[in-house]
Amino acid sequence: MLETINRYILPQVSSTFAADVDALFTFINVTSVIILLGITVAIFYFSIKYRRKSEDDVTPVIRFNTMLEVTWITIPLILVLIVFAWGFRGYIDMRTPPGNAYEVYVTANSFFWQFTYPNGVQTTDELYVPAGRPVKLIMQSRDVIHSFFVPDFRIKQDVLPGRYTTLWFETLTSGEHVIFCTEYCGTGHSAMDGMVYALEPDEFNAWLNEQKELSERELPLAELGRNLYTSQGCAGCHSLDGSVVIGPTFQGLYGAERQFTDGTSRVADEEYLRESIKYPGRVINVGFNNIMPSYEGQLSDDQITAIIEFIKELE
Numbered sequence: 001m002l003e004t005i006n007r008y009i010l011p012q013v014s015s016t017f018a019a020d021v022d023a024l025f026t027f028i029n030v031t032s033v034i035i036l037l038g039i040t041v042a043i044f045y046f047s048i049k050y051r052r053k054s055e056d057d058v059t060p061v062i063r064f065n066t067m068l069e070v071t072w073i074t075i076p077l078i079l080v081l082i083v084f085a086w087g088f089r090g091y092i093d094m095r096t097p098p099g100n101a102y103e104v105y106v107t108a109n110s111f112f113w114q115f116t117y118p119n120g121v122q123t124t125d126e127l128y129v130p131a132g133r134p135v136k137l138i139m140q141s142r143d144v145i146h147s148f149f150v151p152d153f154r155i156k157q158d159v160l161p162g163r164y165t166t167l168w169f170e171t172l173t174s175g176e177h178v179i180f181c182t183e184y185c186g187t188g189h190s191a192m193d194g195m196v197y198a199l200e201p202d203e204f205n206a207w208l209n210e211q212k213e214l215s216e217r218e219l220p221l222a223e224l225g226r227n228l229y230t231s232q233g234c235a236g237c238h239s240l241d242g243s244v245v246i247g248p249t250f251q252g253l254y255g256a257e258r259q260f261t262d263g264t265s266r267v268a269d270e271e272y273l274r275e276s277i278k279y280p281g282r283v284i285n286v287g288f289n290n291i292m293p294s295y296e297g298q299l300s301d302d303q304i305t306a307i308i309e310f311i312k313e314l315e
């Protein structure tokens, strides 16, 4: 019965430690409910049994009862120790990635996730992993504190700027699972989600090789720019169809007159676009907030040229 209830109140069980986490969670829940019921019943029973029956019915003064004291110290102590030992064992397991784990680098940005695979392939907001094999995530943030959370795997870890944190998991089967950022990180926090795709190992290898080939192909500048637009997270804040997401749309941007909060204005030429990408805080568009991360040092000059070329084609 408990399993049926869990299936409704908990996310899917999709990693090797998910079942153990759920078992401990269930143990804590069930014990709490039993204790709650016991106390509630005792309160009603005592309040009826020992209610005041006459005017001179006086409560005796009980100063100490060794038996009672020992009981209500020992039972909670045993329960807490069980929870501690159980939780600690699970914690050690979750914090110790096996030596043969497949490693993926994770970079958190406001407001998207970047994944870098050992062969240099990069993806945004989509993490591909081999199913049934331990995967270790080596995580860092480019700006503020984010937190990587995959409910189906029961894993969650803060991702910090200037410091690595790690996580590991092994999926039970192939499948798709949702990623959330679970640290309130700014205006785009609610959009900072993604997907884990666990593929069968040979499917995964085929995918990885295909991505590698795609990334090595010599692309025309504008097409390369379009790829950077998605892989660098611009897509999370800038639309191509005229709609306003978090930042202004790229549609019709090139050559348009831009108005800034300091009262100045400027035509969006190559120079302006490059500056906006490298130093987004210098001028702020009217109606927008200064939240775009700087891409200085993150994108090479050639990559910025490719993006500018891409924007120019969006007449």
Ligand SMILES: [Cu+2]
Residues within 6 Å of the ligand: 111, 145, 146, 147, 181, 182, 183, 184, 185, 189, 192
């Ligand atoms: Cu975040």
